[in-house]
Amino acid sequence: MAELGRQTPTRSVVLPYEKTKGAQAVKLYNLTGRKAQEWQELMLYDIMSVGEDGLWTHVKFGYSLPRRNGKSEILIMRELWGLVTGEHIMHTAHRTTTTHGAWEKLVGFVEKLGLPYRSIRASGRELLELIDTGGRIEYRTRTSKGGLGEGVDLLIIDEAQEYTDDQESALKYIVTDSKNPQTLFCGTPPTPVSSGTVFTKLRNEALAGNTVDTGWAEWSVPTMTDVHDKAAWLETNPSYGVVFGERDITAEIGTDDVDFNIQRLGLWIRYNLKSAISATDWGALQVKRLPALKGKLFCGIKYGKDGEHVALSIAVRTKDGRIFVETIDCRPVRAGNAWIIDFLRAAQVEKVVVDGANGQELLVRDMKDAKLKKPLLPTVKQIIAANADFERGLFEQKLCHAGQPSLVQAATNCERRAIGSNGGFGYQALKEGIEIALLDSAILAYWACESTKEERKPQQIDY
Secondary structure, three states: OOOOOOOOOOEEEOOOOOEEOHHHHHHHHHOOOOOOOHHHHHHHHHHOEEOOOOOEOOOEEEEEOOOOOOHHHHHHHHHHHHHHOOOEEEEEEOOHHHHHHHHHHHHHHHHHOOOOEEEEOOOOOOEEEEOOOOOEEEEEEOOOOOOOOOOOOEEEEOOHHHOOHHHHHHHHHHHOOOOOOEEEEEEOOOOOOOOOOHHHHHHHHHHOOOOOOEEEEEOOOOOOOOOOOHHHHHHHOOOEOOOEOHHHHHHHOOOOHHHHHHHOOOOOOOOOOOOOOOHHHHHOOEOOOOOOEEEEEEEEEEEOOOOOEEEEEEEEEEOOOOEEEEEEEEEEHHHOOHHHHHHHHHOOEEEEEEEOOOOHHHHHHHHHHOOOOOOEOOOHHHHHHHHHHHHHHHHOOOEEEOOOHHHHHHHOOEEEEEEOOOOEEEEEEOOOOOOOHHHHHHHHHHHHHHOOOOOOOOOOOOO
């Protein structure tokens, strides 16, 4: 039996839903004699999910896959359903050859279904309309003026990596009058010569949790990867084993490893990204000397996602009303928990928060054996709250630090990542070599301290 590529995205943002029209679209597509792959079915379920009011859950949905995986078939499935249900659709692309090819392909599917239609064949301005339903799709090669004054229910942005801000300004309003609008963005990661900016911004905002009514899915490697790594091929190509296989990919390997990573492994190259926490903002919180402290310590412990490191940070209140944070250490997980236990035994600790599924349960047992107070294992909701509190502390300058190089490096080389589907966020490293567990542990310590009420000594009254 042939090996198959991963059928679920490596990264995605999908809003919660209970109902979908995706099954209808898949069934219709399969009537043409083609058979939707598992990953395509799952994508359609997410894209075509609806709320109790019958409106699309995702008003916008973007997805990115390496080449030759059949991402345009998703568009075909969605468009066929739209035509049959009477939608007005506009399919746009960067190149005339792409729009014409898409029109020819959809005409072929309509003919296989035996649906009466009329069509107009004009290079870059093709049209197809079903006679029985009135469903209509127009094809346009994108310009900065195309689409103005036209109203549609579904807008398709094909070759989305080439979609520019000027083109978006001309097109985004054509779905405004629809009672149930939807815009789909379909593409590959941009190359250094790609002209588009919208697709990248959509991705970054969605993954950071900064979007509303927007979904995202991608198959990608997070960093530059060995072109001969077959595991990476399988991870990033859902149609591996169906559309193409090992010999096909081997034949693609050349001298340009970067291009292979983008085109075949879905790598998103990061160009001039700014840290979510700037060096200026973090530097403004640095103290020249240790401030006067009061009360016990609060500890945050974070086991890194890669399972390689664990970081321990502390937070303590200052007499001037701030919270001082500092990292105690960050060591390999394989070194064990003895150093953490030794610190917790020696320090006056009020509360310990531990996060990281790859190590927290073992630490809980070690702390129990050492007769230490049971730590808090935060829920996802609490992690979201911790990050929000930390960001608020940054903005209001309620925290301070001593300028530890390792913590400075982690804090000023991070970007937001989405947690959950309601705007929650955390942080991840902007580049290789940054151990984000350092920052995460400081955030946990800060949150534990900030969310714990201070004990107030009873007021003494002299008679």
